[in-house]
Amino acid sequence: MTHLLSLTNAADKAAVMELNLERIDKAMVFSVDTSPRILSSRLPNMGTSLTTVSGTAYFVYLGLLTALAQPKFVEFFVTAQGLGGQTAEVGFFSSLAAPNKTNQSLTKLVSTGGVDALTATGVKRNTSAFAIDIPAGTHLWAGLRIAMATSQPTISALTADFSQGRILLTGGAGVLTGAGPFAGTIIAQGAYVNSALAPDLRATLD
Numbered sequence: 001m002t003h004l005l006s007l008t009n010a011a012d013k014a015a016v017m018e019l020n021l022e023r024i025d026k027a028m029v030f031s032v033d034t035s036p037r038i039l040s041s042r043l044p045n046m047g048t049s050l051t052t053v054s055g056t057a058y059f060v061y062l063g064l065l066t067a068l069a070q071p072k073f074v075e076f077f078v079t080a081q082g083l084g085g086q087t088a089e090v091g092f093f094s095s096l097a098a099p100n101k102t103n104q105s106l107t108k109l110v111s112t113g114g115v116d117a118l119t120a121t122g123v124k125r126n127t128s129a130f131a132i133d134i135p136a137g138t139h140l141w142a143g144l145r146i147a148m149a150t151s152q153p154t155i156s157a158l159t160a161d162f163s164q165g166r167i168l169l170t171g172g173a174g175v176l177t178g179a180g181p182f183a184g185t186i187i188a189q190g191a192y193v194n195s196a197l198a199p200d201l202r203a204t205l206d
Helices: 009-029
Strands: 047-049 057-065 071-081 087-095 104-112 122-125 139-144 154-158 167-170 184-187 203-206
Touching: 047 071, 057 184, 071 087, 071 139, 104 139, 139 203
Parallel strands: none
Antiparallel strands: 047 154, 057 139, 057 167, 071 122, 071 154, 071 203, 087 104, 087 139, 104 184, 167 184
């Protein structure tokens, strides 16, 4: 293989440099390697928690799939239990574009109202595994909506989105088992604060 330093022709050098820049550009694309067991947001979890708002749907961007994926569970961690009769849904959703500082419409891929009891703390997930093939090229989101009868649970949370749209909210959303689509709104964030913005939702493959 000819090394760049051995090239004397200016056109050859330029061609090699252009190829290297193209490789760098491709490497910078935010994509998801589906070989790990867990797909999660690149936003930080700084040890904060969020008390969820009844009827609000939270959507967390997990990335652009580079290969077909078969995520089975949406997982999150309850730090303070909710009370009363439980209504809750989780699911996976897609958007036409990556986060881009604007609101987006989210299309349901799969969802369920069968969620572990939120009247106790700990790791929670859908009670039965999803069985769905999600193709490469999908902008994948995890979604959660809770509407407990008495009080809502507090959940380990993500921070520092800086209004980029990697977290979207739908206030007063219908159940996530509905047809959708769901209108996701970016979170306006002003000065930097270590504040909880949305539940830390993750996809697991087992």
